[in-house]
Amino acid sequence: MIVITSASTSQVQSGTDSTAKKFQAKAPATQPFSAxxxxxxxxxxxRWLGMAGFFINSHGTTFMIDPLMEGYDMPLLMDFPIKPKSVPHLDAVLATHSDNDHYSVETFHDLASVTKEFHSTIYVDSLMKNEGFxxxxxxxxxxxxFGKVTARLTLADHAWQNDFPKPGxxxxxxxxxCGFWFNTPDGSIWAPGDSRFMQEQLHMPKPDAILFNYSEDAAFHSGLEGAVKIANAYPNTPIILSHWGFVDAPDFSPFNGDPKHLIDKVVNPERINVLAPGEPFILKRLKNKN
Structure with a gap:
């Protein structure tokens, strides 16, 4: 696994040419994987699936977190590393919340026939039961x-809908x-999910890897300042970034984190992993968690 310490880009700074796009950091080229x-x-x-999704294989226990592999309603910069029809089996699929880039109803339906069980919060479970999952x-x-893995729901703050109420x-x-904490045979993995920065996020047990939904939008996500605080609270933990460099939306801040801004501000920046979608990362238990 190669650790990349800067984001590649395919877009340029906007100037006098009205057709030019704003700068937008773009993930490295997709590395497809198969059964x-x-x-x-x-x-x-x-493996990062692109968007906010991850696929994990722990000693043959296979699961996905927030998989979105087709059917999104915004243009994308990248290809997904695997299609749902190519997934042979999953022990579990988990959703952190109900937004369609995390709970993709179309993707979940396509995975249902090969997935043993779906998990989420009480509210999202009610939506999934309505779909027959x-x-x-x-x-x-x-x-x-499930399988060789233990999962626990962790606190998240992403109730953005309350700021934009609609009738009824x-x-x-x-x-x-929610977020999820996983204990595997090779160590712990924390996926905080989409969340505003919370003080509680600084006082978790020290994980062996963080699957970080990185967004510089501070209104409903961690923001750059919050992301730096979380990263520095666990100075030896590898951090794998998601939720950036995949959606073609240079003016929409939730998808536009730039890893270079984070790398310049964290302790031990070499542990910030800017993976290509589909690129494998091998989890290793930290020797020093102090």
Whole structure:
């Protein structure tokens, strides 16, 4: 696995030419993978799916977090590393919240026939049950198991809908969105999910990897300042970035984090992993978590 310490780009700074786009950091070229990635193994391999999604194979236990592999309603800069029809089997699929770039109903339907179980918050589970998925809902702090993996829901703050109320809209509570903490045979993985910065995020057990939904939008995500605080709270933990460099939307800040801004501000910046979609990362238990 190659650690890239700067983002590649295909767009330029806007100038007098009205057709030029604003600068937008772009992820490295997609590295497609196939059914072989789902086979039994002797380690835990993490792959970014693009968008906010991840695929993990831990000693043959396979699962996805927030997979979106088709059917999105905004233009994309990149190709997804695998199509749903190429996925042979999954022990679990997990959704952190109900936004369609995390809970992709189309993708979930296409994965349903090869997925043993779906997991999310109580609210998102109600949506999944309406779609006929074999799903389970959990409260923040709840723990559940699948295969060789234990998962726990962690707190997140992403109730952006309450700031833009529509007639008849439900009130979104803190427990409607979540992150996930995974314990695997090779160490722990924390996926905080989309969330405003929270002080609680600085006081987690030290994970062996963080799957970080990196956005410089501070209104409903961590923002750059919050991201730096979280990264520096766990100075030896590898951080794998997602939620950046994939959507063609230079004027829409939630998708436009630039890893170079983060790398310049964190302790031990070499642990910031700017992976290509589909590129494998092998999880290793940290020797020094101090």
């Amino acid at each position: 072989e990635a789902f086979a039994s193994s002797n380690n835990t391999t993490i 074999h799903s389970f809902g959990h409260y923040i702090g709840d723990t559940f198991h 809209q439900r009130y979104y509570s803190p427990g409607d969105a």
